[in-house]
Amino acid sequence: MTATPSTMLPLGTTIPAFRLPTxxxxxxxxxxxxxxxxxxxxxxxxCPFVRHIRREFARFTSEFQERGLAIVAINSNDSVAFPExxxxxxxxxxxxxxxxxxYLFDEGQHVARxxxxxxxxxxFALDRERRLQYTGRFDDARVAASVTTHDLANAxxxxxxxxxxxxxxxxxxxxxxxxx
Numbered sequence: 001m002t003a004t005p006s007t008m009l010p011l012g013t014t015i016p017a018f019r020l021p022t023x024x025x026x027x028x029x030x031x032x033x034x035x036x037x038x039x040x041x042x043x044x045x046x047c048p049f050v051r052h053i054r055r056e057f058a059r060f061t062s063e064f065q066e067r068g069l070a071i072v073a074i075n076s077n078d079s080v081a082f083p084e085x086x087x088x089x090x091x092x093x094x095x096x097x098x099x100x101x102x103y104l105f106d107e108g109q110h111v112a113r114x115x116x117x118x119x120x121x122x123x124f125a126l127d128r129e130r131r132l133q134y135t136g137r138f139d140d141a142r143v144a145a146s147v148t149t150h151d152l153a154n155a156x157x158x159x160x161x162x163x164x165x166x167x168x169x170x171x172x173x174x175x176x177x178x179x180x
Contacts, residue, residue: 009116011168013132015040015124018111020074020104023090028102030130033070037159039152040124042117042177043103044077045089049174050121053138054097057121060138062100064156071101076112076177077120112179122172125155125165133159136170 009015019029030038041057043050061071079086087105094103106112115124125134134155140146151170158165 009124009132009135011132011135015126015130015132016114017130018106018114020106020111022102022104023087023094025087028072028104030072033072035128036068036070037128037156038126038130039064039069039071039156040115040126041071041073042076042112042115042120042122043073044075044082044085044120044175044177045093046077046082046084047120047175053121054093054099057138058098058100060153064160065100067160069156069160073099073101073103074106074111075103075120076106076109076117076179078178078180079107109179112177116179117172117177119172119174120177121174122177123152125152125159127159133165134168135172137172140170 017030019027021027039061065071075085075090077085083089090103090105121138123134123136123138124132127133134152136151138152140149140151151167154167155165
């Protein structure tokens with residue numbers, strides 16, 4: 001879990017639509033969220049950083065869903081190398097963390113290639129037109145006691161208020177996400 005630079009897509013980039021299955025096989029298309037801002041989080045079950053923040057992330061996402069933000073999480077990790085990142089592990093994580101958003105499986109890493117995350121946990125906040133407004137980390141801490149900036153919350157507050165995002169790019173950190 002070392003901090004490394006993220007692959008930074010240019011702000012304002014229009015992100016392509018996707019259609020992926022949940023861990024239970026239900027297909028979810030990003031098109032169902034048209035005209036709503038969308039948060040896409042790349043996570044996986046085995047990553048200690050994701051495991052550390054998952055309950056706070058679940059609480060956080062519930063709060064922002066109430067404010068009209070659509071949210072999906074995507075697991076693009078290699079489930080052969082990390083079997084716990086397969087559909088069963090994803091279902092377990094969703095239950096344990098209390099996720100209220102679709103948790104999607106990008107087995108072929110097609111969506112990951114389009115977005116370019118380098119870590120789990122890496123988020124992408126898109127406005128109603130699917131333009132990238134924020135990319136990076138959840139906050140600046142690796143342990144709860146050391147949170148000093150709430151990067152994602154601040155960016156979403158700005159975006160949902162129709163204001164320019166003050167800090168639009170930060171470095172994601174967590175486990176490596178190797179795009180094959």
